[in-house]
Amino acid sequence: MGLGIWGLKRSPWVYHVNVGACNNCDIEVLELLTPRYDVERLGMVLVGSPRHADALLVTGCCTRQAAPRLMEVYTQTPKPCIVFCIGSCACTGGIFRHCYHFARPVDEVIREIDPDAIIAYVPGCPPKPEAMIAGAAAALSTL
Amino acid sequence: MGAIGIFLAAAVGTLVIGMVASWVDRKVTARVQYRVGPPLFQPVYDIAKLLGKETLLPERAKGRGFLLAPVVGFAAAGVGAAIVWHANIRPAEGFVGDLIVLLYVLTIPAIAVIYGALASGSPHATFGASREMKLLMSYELPLVMAVLVPVVQVVKGGGGATFSIGQLVTFQQTSGWALFSLSGVIATAVALLCIQAKLTLVPFDLPEAETELMGGTHLEYSGPPLAMIKLTRFLLLAVSPVFLATLFVGGLGDAASGWSWLALAGKFVVFLVLVVLIRNTNPRLQVRKAVRFFWFGMAPLAAGALVLAWLGY
Numbered sequence: 319m320g321l322g323i324w325g326l327k328r329s330p331w332v333y334h335v336n337v338g339a340c341n342n343c344d345i346e347v348l349e350l351l352t353p354r355y356d357v358e359r360l361g362m363v364l365v366g367s368p369r370h371a372d373a374l375l376v377t378g379c380c381t382r383q384a385a386p387r388l389m390e391v392y393t394q395t396p397k398p399c400i401v402f403c404i405g406s407c408a409c410t411g412g413i414f415r416h417c418y419h420f421a422r423p424v425d426e427v428i429r430e431i432d433p434d435a436i437i438a439y440v441p442g443c444p445p446k447p448e449a450m451i452a453g454a455a456a457a458l459s460t461l
Numbered sequence: 462m463g464a465i466g467i468f469l470a471a472a473v474g475t476l477v478i479g480m481v482a483s484w485v486d487r488k489v490t491a492r493v494q495y496r497v498g499p500p501l502f503q504p505v506y507d508i509a510k511l512l513g514k515e516t517l518l519p520e521r522a523k524g525r526g527f528l529l530a531p532v533v534g535f536a537a538a539g540v541g542a543a544i545v546w547h548a549n550i551r552p553a554e555g556f557v558g559d560l561i562v563l564l565y566v567l568t569i570p571a572i573a574v575i576y577g578a579l580a581s582g583s584p585h586a587t588f589g590a591s592r593e594m595k596l597l598m599s600y601e602l603p604l605v606m607a608v609l610v611p612v613v614q615v616v617k618g619g620g621g622a623t624f625s626i627g628q629l630v631t632f633q634q635t636s637g638w639a640l641f642s643l644s645g646v647i648a649t650a651v652a653l654l655c656i657q658a659k660l661t662l663v664p665f666d667l668p669e670a671e672t673e674l675m676g677g678t679h680l681e682y683s684g685p686p687l688a689m690i691k692l693t694r695f696l697l698l699a700v701s702p703v704f705l706a707t708l709f710v711g712g713l714g715d716a717a718s719g720w721s722w723l724a725l726a727g728k729f730v731v732f733l734v735l736v737v738l739i740r741n742t743n744p745r746l747q748v749r750k751a752v753r754f755f756w757f758g759m760a761p762l763a764a765g766a767l768v769l770a771w772l773g774y
């Protein structure tokens with residue numbers, strides 16, 4: 319295990335990407351920063367630029383408009399980085415999977431530009447903050 | 462010990478202090494917001510992680526300047542640390558103008574930040590750079606005037622005209638701290654607020670402005686260069702309180718005695734906690750208001766303190 323991975327496990331900085339969420343997942347993501355969950359005690363910080371990020375928290379069903387932008391954000395993120403599909407929408411398309419605006423699930427969009435991407439899934443509509451923390455812990459332990 | 466040895470010892474030592482200081486900053490901020498806050502070794506984890514990451518070069522960036530700027534800033538902060546510590550530990554050995562050199566050297570990190578941001582070719586970073594420039598021009602004048610107050614006090618106290626930090630410290634050891642006078646109190650307050658702006662902490666964090674510029678000046682940096690920027694921050698966070706303690710409350714004094722080191726640690730903590738508390742209890746100022754605050758608020762105050770010091774108060 320390299321020094322970088324050792325540090326990454328203890329300080330994953332996250333960037334929040336909304337690719338078409340109903341906003342409920344986003345609210346739950348922000349919940350992570352509140353005193354009740356306080357993910358800063360695990361070293362997680364919400365950053366404003368994908369260039370500073372180690373993890374992308376992708377929420378929502380990936381729309382046709384958002385898919386190329388999601389790819390762009392992913393290429394702008396320095397590797398190694400983890401993609402978290404937060405919510406049923408991001409994981410599979412959820413209740414919107416038959417809609418005209420739906421492109422593909424987030425993992426397929428990401429795999430299109432990087433077949434080796436590290437992708438973690440946190441299902442739920444919306445997932446509880448506890449589930450997100452559990453997902454992050456599980457994903458980081460596999461690195 | 463040669464000059465390089467002094468530089469390395471000061472840079473590494475200050476870096477460790479700076480990491481602890483930045484942890485204190487984050488921890489106190491978290492506690493103020495009823496959170497738990499990060500563990501003690503968080504700054505180490507952050508740096509280790511950043512060093513292991515990829516360096517991305519923006520398409521429109523001027524690569525060499527973009528990557529060189531953080532290194533220049535870090536080196537300047539390290540030299541500043543070396544000057545401050547050397548003047549404290551061996552006050553008799555400093556050279557005549559080290560106070561002036563120190564003021565210049567502590568400006569270089571800000572200029573490096575501006576240069577790197579402009580070289581990155583990002584509109585957000587350019588905005589941040591222009592704000593940083595305005596901020597630099599507004600706080601530099603009151604800071605220099607406030608720093609001149611102890612110098613004037615030495616002149617009036619019969620210590621002779623000097624710009625050597627070592628002599629300022631020795632004078633304060635014999636005739637009392639610069640803080641113990643009306644002019645000293647005003648100058649310390651002004652210098653503290655200028656240092657707040659130098660560290661670009663709230664309420665003067667305009668160049669970074671997480672919520673509007675998303676990191677501003679260092680928006681485009683990733684991996685090792687970002688680590689360099691963070692390390693520069695740690696250095697400045699450690700040097701600035703020591704700088705204030707040296708000029709206004711007597712610095713280290715007797716380097717051989719443990720008590721004076723303990724006293725210096727106490728002064729350091731007091732200034733650091735003041736900085737953190739100001740950061741946590743104020744909203745961000747607009748550019749216009751920040752410039753007005755320094756030019757029409759702090760600068761006349763500092764000038765008044767200079768006059769008072771000249772009159773002997």
Ligand code: SF4
Nearest residue numbers: 340342405406407443
């Ligand atoms: S998973 Fe549910 S809560 Fe989340 S974006 Fe989709 S519909 Fe909204």
